[in-house]
Amino acid sequence: MEEGTLKSPSHCTGTEDDQARQWDTREGCEVRQILDRVADKWSLLVIALLDRRTLRFTELRREIDGISQRMLTVTLRQLERDGLVRRTVHPVVPPRVDYQLTPMGATLHHTIQALVAWTEDHQDQIAAARTEYDQREAEAKSTQMAMDGA
Secondary structure, eight states: OOTTOOSSTTOOBOOTTOOSOBOOOSTTOHHHHHHHHHTSHHHHHHHHHHHHSOEEHHHHHHHSTTOOHHHHHHHHHHHHHTTSEEEEEEOOSSOEEEEEEOHHHHHHHHHHHHHHHHHHHHHHHHHHHHHHHHHHHHHHHHHHHHHHHO
16 A cells, blocks of 8 residues: 555555555545544534533533534533543433543543643634734725725
């Protein structure tokens, strides 16, 4: 097999000399589908919260600002399906359901922590880049409006 060639539409592999991994970016690619799931903003927040402790649905909803009941339900089901979250139904009245990270979900949390650390390290640079971009856009818009009005 040629260096960097993908084995199948869903396979992700690095090159022989262990350079950066390459993956198939097509929508049907399994690796892309998993990345889409774990990189979703709601999934990141759920995984981060469940790393601390086991939580009930209502506790998760209370902790995640802006998430709807439906979106939290969908997110938890998808994470459970992917083996990242375990759902435990307790046979009590009223019903009690707990959510916790699986061991695989816990390993993903370590990766998320690295992403958060990177974000914290670069937040000032990102804020400066955004300000610079916004100023350029405002100047371009102002110039365009002046040209249109002339």
